[in-house]
Amino acid sequence: MTDRRTLPQPPARGNPTVLVIGGGAAGNAVTVLLRRAGIQVDLIETKPDWNATTGSGITLQGNALRVLRELGVWERVSTSGFPFGTLGITAPDGTVLHVAEDIRTGGDDLPATLGMQRPQLQQILIDVVRPSGATVRLGTTAETLEQDADGVSVRFSDGTQARYDLVIAADGLNSATRAAIGITEKPEPTGMAIWRIATPRPEGVERTDLAYGGPAYIAGYTPTSEHTLYAFVVERCRDRASIDPAAHADEMRRVAQGYGGFWPQITKHIADPRKVNYTWCDRLLVEGSWHRGRVVLIGDAAHCCPPTIAQGAAMSLEDALVLAELLTSGRDWDDELLQSYYDRRIHRVRTVVEASVRIGQWQLDGVRDADVPGLIGRTMSVLKEKP
Incomplete structure (x- = not known):
C-alpha cells in the first residue's frame, strides 16, 4: 500500500x-x-x-464465492469459513420442519454456502x-x-x-x-430490524437453520468456522432512541430465549452489549x-x-x-x-x-x-x- x-x-x-x-x-x-x-x-x-x-458474521452463497475466487482469495476464505449445502426450516421449539438442498449458484466446484466472520x-x-x-x-x-x-x-x-x-x-x-x-x-425502512451477535458454535450446528414465528419474525444462525457462529433474530423495527445500547444484550437475549433446539446454548453467550448489533432493514x-x-x-x-x-x-x-x-x-x-x-x-x-x-x-x-x-x-x- x-x-x-x-x-x-x-x-x-x-x-x-x-x-x-x-x-x-x-x-x-x-x-x-x-x-x-x-x-x-x-x-x-x-x-x-x-x-x-x-460486524459479526456473513453468509456467502456460491455466486459470492465465485467472485472471491476470481479475486484470488478463495483458498483463504475456504479455510477461514464453514461450508455447507443445506438450509433448515424449524419451528420455534427447534423441531426441524424442512431441509432444502442449497442451489450451487457458483457452480458445482464451489460450496453452495459458506458462513464466516465478517471481520475475517x-x-x-x-x-x-x-x-x-x-x-x-x-x-x-x-x-x-x-x-x-x-x-x-x-x-x-x-x-x-x-x-x-x-x-x-x-x-x-x-x-x-x-x-x-x-x-x-x-x-427506505422495510419495517423490520435485526439483532446480530457472534457466539461459540454449539456442537451439531452444521448449516443455517431459520425459525419463522415465535417471539420474533425470524430467528436463525449460521456456522462461521469450526468454533464460531453468527446468530440473529428479526423483529418489527423500534425507535432506535428507545433502546439503550447498554441493554442490547438483554434485549436480544430476551427475544432469543423464546426459541428451542440449539438456541439455549446460543442464548447463554448473549451477554456483552458491545458485541450485539441492532440494525433496521432497509430497501x-x-x-x-x-x-x-x-x-x-x-x-x-x-x-x-x-x-x-x-x-x-x-x-x-x-x-x-x-x-x-x-x-x-x-x-x-x-x-x-x-x-x-x-x-x-x-x-x-x-x-x-x-x-x-x-x-x-x-x-x-x-x-x-x-x-x-x-x-x-x-x-x-x-x-x-x-x-
Whole structure:
C-alpha cells in the first residue's frame, strides 16, 4: 500500500485513473480487479480502521464465492469459513420442519454456502488490496466532485485535490456520493430490524437453520468456522432512541430465549452489549442508471435489501466483477459503457431485492401459508447463471 498526501496529476492519455470511494467488499474487489489490469486506482475509506473489526458474521452463497475466487482469495476464505449445502426450516421449539438442498449458484466446484466472520472476510480483502499497487488513504472522504466531459476533479477532506477519469462510489447504503451526483433515491425502512451477535458454535450446528414465528419474525444462525457462529433474530423495527445500547444484550437475549433446539446454548453467550448489533432493514433500488457522467455507483450505494436470502454481499461483489470487466474490455469509458453495466445488473439485482423484501413483508403481514422455500429456490435458480 502506498500512502501519499498530495496526489499526482493524471497520467498521459491511455493510462486511466480511477477513484474508489469506500473500502468495503465492493470497493476492495473492484480496486483489486482494476489494478490487475494495470489501471491506476486510489481508494479512500472514511473509517480509520478500514472496517477491519466491524460486524459479526456473513453468509456467502456460491455466486459470492465465485467472485472471491476470481479475486484470488478463495483458498483463504475456504479455510477461514464453514461450508455447507443445506438450509433448515424449524419451528420455534427447534423441531426441524424442512431441509432444502442449497442451489450451487457458483457452480458445482464451489460450496453452495459458506458462513464466516465478517471481520475475517474484510481482513482477507484488505490483505489483497495492500500489495495491489493501489493508493489507500484511510480516514478520508471526498468533499466535492466537479465533473466535465473529460473527468472528475475531487477535493478531499485532508485538503488535497486530484483529477480522475472515473469515480466509483462504493460508499454504502447512505452514500454521500449518490446524493452529490443528483440521484434522489434513498433507502427506505422495510419495517423490520435485526439483532446480530457472534457466539461459540454449539456442537451439531452444521448449516443455517431459520425459525419463522415465535417471539420474533425470524430467528436463525449460521456456522462461521469450526468454533464460531453468527446468530440473529428479526423483529418489527423500534425507535432506535428507545433502546439503550447498554441493554442490547438483554434485549436480544430476551427475544432469543423464546426459541428451542440449539438456541439455549446460543442464548447463554448473549451477554456483552458491545458485541450485539441492532440494525433496521432497509430497501433501495436505483432505477434507470447507476451513473451520472463519470461517477458510477456499485454495491449498497445502488441497491440494498433485507438479509432474508443472504444475497447482499454477493450482489455487491458481482457489481464489482461486472464493472471491472467492462472497464477493462478496451471499450471507451463513455455513457454507453456505464449504461451497459446497469443493463447487465438490473434484472438480477431487482430479482434479489424484490424477493428479499417480499419474504420480510410476509412476516410483517402474518402470511401463514407463504412459500418461503419456493421463493428462495426460484431466486437462487436465477442466480445460478453467471452475472
